[in-house]
Amino acid sequence: MLTVFGDIRSGNCLKVKWLLDSLGHDYRWVETDVMAGATRSPDFLARNPAGQVPAVVLDDGRTLAQSNAIIGFFGEGTPWLPTDPWARAKVYEWLFWEQYSHEPYIAVARFQRALLGKPADEIEPRLMERGRAALERMEAALTAAEWLVGDGPTLADLALVAYTRTAPDGGFDLAPFPAIRAWIGRVEAAFGIG
Numbered sequence: 503m504l505t506v507f508g509d510i511r512s513g514n515c516l517k518v519k520w521l522l523d524s525l526g527h528d529y530r531w532v533e534t535d536v537m538a539g540a541t542r543s544p545d546f547l548a549r550n551p552a553g554q555v556p557a558v559v560l561d562d563g564r565t566l567a568q569s570n571a572i573i574g575f576f577g578e579g580t581p582w583l584p585t586d587p588w589a590r591a592k593v594y595e596w597l598f599w600e601q602y603s604h605e606p607y608i609a610v611a612r613f614q615r616a617l618l619g620k621p622a623d624e625i626e627p628r629l630m631e632r633g634r635a636a637l638e639r640m641e642a643a644l645t646a647a648e649w650l651v652g653d654g655p656t657l658a659d660l661a662l663v664a665y666t667r668t669a670p671d672g673g674f675d676l677a678p679f680p681a682i683r684a685w686i687g688r689v690e691a692a693f694g695i696g
Contacts, residue, residue: 504529505559507546509536511617513609513664514569515556521573521660524693525580529558537617570597570661577657584652592651596658604640607633609665611672622673633674637682640666644681648688655692663689 506522506529508515522529534540534555541553550557550567557567566572574597577583584590611629614620640662643650650658667686670676676683689695 504561505532506530506556507532507534507549507558508556509534512536512555513668514605517569517660517664518556518558518572518576520664520693520695521576521582521657524582525576527576570601570657573597573657573660582655582657582660584656589652589656593656593658596650597661600658600661603632604636604662605665607636608669608672608674611674612665612668613672615673616668616671625673630673633669633672637666637669637674637676637679640685641679641681644685648685655689659685659689660693663693663695 504522504527506515506518508518508531510516510519510533519531534546536555540546541550541555546557547553549559549565552567554567556569556572557565558572559565566575574583574594583593607629611625611633614625614629615622640650649655650662663686666682667690
C-alpha cells in the first residue's frame with residue numbers, strides 16, 4: 503500500500519495528503535514528528551537521505567520526496583495538472599516560486615511563531631518583509647484572475663494554499679489581501695480541504 507511519511511503540522515505534508523484525498527487514493531499515513539527528530543532516525547534516512555517530510559513509498563517500494571515533486575507525480579493525468587504545455591509550465595513556475603519565494607518566509611515565520619513560540623519581536627524583519635512581498639505578488643495575480651493558472655484550480659493553487667491559509671499563525675495579516683482570502687475559500691472547496 504502507498505505509504506506517506508508526514509508531519510500533520512506541515513503545509514508541505516498537507517498538500518500531499520489533500521491531493522491524495524481529493525483523488526480518492528488509498529494510503530497509509532505515518533505521522534513523522536519532525537520536532538522529535540523522527541526524520542533523523544537511521545530507518546527514515548535509509549528511505550529519504552535528505553531527512554525531510556513528506557516522503558512517499560510507492561507500492562513497488564520506490565521512495566519519492568519533496569512535496570511538489572510528489573504532487574506533480576500524483577497529479578499526472580488529473581484535471582489538477584494541465585496537458586497544455588504552456589499552462590503546465592505556468593503551474594511549475596508557481597510550484598518553484600512557492601518553494602523559493604513563499605515557503606521560506608511564510609512557513610518559516612509560522613514555524614518560529616506557532617511551533618517554537620517565538621514572540622513577534624524575535625522574528626527577523628527580512629523574513630516578514632519577504633513574506634509580505636510574496637503575499638503582494640499573489641494578491642496581484644489573484645486580483646486579475648480567480649486561479650493562479652487558467653480557468654480552474656491546479657496544483658499551483660494547492661501548493662500555495664497550504665501555507666498561505668496559515669500565514670496569520672506567522673504574524674501575517676491577511677486582511678489587506680481580499681483576493682487571497684476569497685481564493686483560499688475557492689481552493690479549499692475545490693480540493694475538499696476542511
